[in-house]
Amino acid sequence: MIQLQIHSPIEEISNPLFEEKGVRLYVKRDDQIHPFISGNKWRKLKYLLREAEKRKKKHLVTFGGAYSNHLVATACAGAKFGFRTTGFVRGEVVTNHSLMLCKLFGMELQFISREAYRDKKAVFDMLEASEDAMFVDEGGAGQEAVQGCSELIGELDQKYDHIFCAAGTGTTAAGILKGISQDHLKTQLHVVPVLKNGSFIANDILKYQNDSVSLNLHSCYHFGGYAKTTPELLAFIKDFASSTGILLDQVYTGKMAYAAFDLIRNDYFMRGSKILLIHTGGLLGLLSQAEKIA
């Protein structure tokens, strides 16, 4: 059966701000699960890969943007566990570090128009309808992914009052919420959408796990929208890296950690609170920022 030895330790980080506000901050290092099948992407792929194995599929067909961490994770997982992989990339032909890695891991890349991309099932049926191919949705969304992400809660060493995660589709958040509900924890989940107007994501999350009591959405930390950044966000990432030894990216985890710090600064949390940030990995995005880091 498809297995990956999970290595995701939790470490406490310190900062004068936390002492001043009387809170403790911890980071769950899902970024250490694997360098390329990183963070939430392994959790999201795990049961899909098992399903592919069970159904004797040999070929994973999936979708993503040109900077998709999911494409890289699927390419690497395919290479590691013996699947052929095809990645449909949204938009015009480009080259970058992420797509280079996909190619190194043997993924066949096909660029398709944004219009065609909207109907992924149709693309799959037209081009890849062979018996041994399996459709894997963009970002690995779906019930299997939610189940995989829910397992994170069972790995925790102690009770946390608050857990933070970044959200693109919200699947990871839905999984964590499921874990919290199943274990009847009092933990509050704080979700930071990385897209503009991200409040729609609450519905997408609650569709999987209807527990609005534990769910808090902070939709004003998108910094202009998906993959958008500001000098302030990059400065925060640099400060965080130089004071903790932990890298964040500007697309996902940088926004999530920024939100947590900002809320701590604004006395959002009671003294004595224990706060856990989920480092969902995905550091490749940083490689596009070389010229912007001051």
Ligand SMILES: *Cc1c(COP(=O)(O)O)cnc(C)c1O
């Ligand atoms: C893909 C990704 C996310 C978003 O996960 P969703 O389940 O789509 O919300 C968050 N963080 C990182 C680092 C990612 O690569």
